[in-house]
Amino acid sequence: MGRVDNVTATESGGSVVRRILLGSQLRRLREARGITREAAGYSIRASESKISRMELGRVSFKTRDIEDLLTLYGVSDERERSALLGLAREANVAGWWHSYSDVLPGWFPTYVGLEAAASVIRVFEVQFVHGLLQTEGYAQAVITRGMKDPEEQREEIDRRVALRLERQKKLVSEHAPRFHAVLDEAALHRPYGGREVMRDQLEHLVEMSEHPNVTLQVMPFSYGGHTAETGAFSLLTFPEPDLSDVVYTEQLTSALYIDKAEEVGLYTGVMDSLTSECPGPDESRDLLREMLQQY
Structure with missing residues (x-):
C-alpha cells in the first residue's frame, strides 16, 4: 500500500490523478482478497461495471462506498483507512x-x-x-x-x-x-x-x-x-x-x-x-x- 501518504499531484490536476491512484489501490486490495467485482459491487449496492469504473478512476467516490469496500477487503488499520478516505475526499474536488x-x-x-x-x-x-x-x-x-x-x-x-x-x-x-x-x-x-x-x-x-x-x-x-x-x-x-x-x-x-x-x-x-x-x-x-x- 505504501505510497498513499505520499501523493504529490499538482493542485490543478490532482483530483484526476487521485481518482486513478485510489482506484488502483482498491483494485489491488480486492484482488489480494480474491473478491470478484460482482461481489464488491453487491456489497455497496452497485453493479460490477460500477466497481470497474471506480477502479479505473473514471467516477467520483462516495465516502460510504469506500468505507464499505475497505471493510469488505479487510482493511482495519485506522491509519490506512484514514489515508484512503482522505484520498477519496481529495479525488472528488472539482478541477x-x-x-x-x-x-x-x-x-x-x-x-x-x-x-x-x-x-x-x-x-x-x-x-x-x-x-x-x-x-x-x-x-x-x-x-x-x-x-x-x-x-x-x-x-x-x-x-x-x-x-x-x-x-x-x-x-x-x-x-x-x-x-x-x-x-x-x-x-x-x-x-x-x-x-x-x-x-x-x-x-x-x-x-x-x-x-x-x-x-x-x-x-x-x-x-x-x-x-x-x-x-x-x-x-x-x-x-x-x-x-x-x-x-x-x-x-x-x-x-x-x-x-x-x-x-x-x-x-x-x-x-x-x-x-x-x-x-x-x-x-x-x-x-x-x-x-x-x-x-
Missing part, C-alpha cells in the same frame, strides 16, 4: 476546468486533468499546431472552423479559446512539465485565420521553442513517410510512481486512453523514432524562421 464542462465533449475534462498533472508531455500533431502552443488568434480560427454557425456559437467559441489559453499557463508555471512536441510540416502550412494569424503563430512557436522546458521539432515533407502513420497522439508521464504512462488519442466523437504497458510501449517507440528522425530543435527553429519569411 478548475470543470467550469468549462458545458462547452466540452464529455471525455475531454479527464484529459485536461491528466495533462495538468503530468510531469512530461510528449505529443505528435499532423492537422494543426498543438493546443498548448496555439496563439489566441490561431485557436480562435481552429475552433471556429469546426462550428456550423460561428456567430450563433460565439460565446462557446470564446469559452473554448479561454480554456485553451488557461491550459497553456502550465507550460510557463513554476512547476512546468517537460513538453516535447513533434509537428508534421503539414500542420504549419495549413492556414488558419489568414496571414497575420499564421505569422503570429509561427513567431510564437519560435519563442516557445526557446523555453528550457520545451523541445519543439518539425517533421519536414522532405523526409517522406515516417513511423507515426496512425496520426496524432499525446503521451503523458506523471511524477507519482504508482501511475503508469497514458496515451491519449482523439476521434470525432470519442477519445481513447491507453495505459497497458505493452501498448504504451509501442507509442513510446514511435515517439522516440520521430524524435530521432526529425531535424533537431535548432534546425527545426531555423525551419520555422524560413517559413516566417513567407508572411
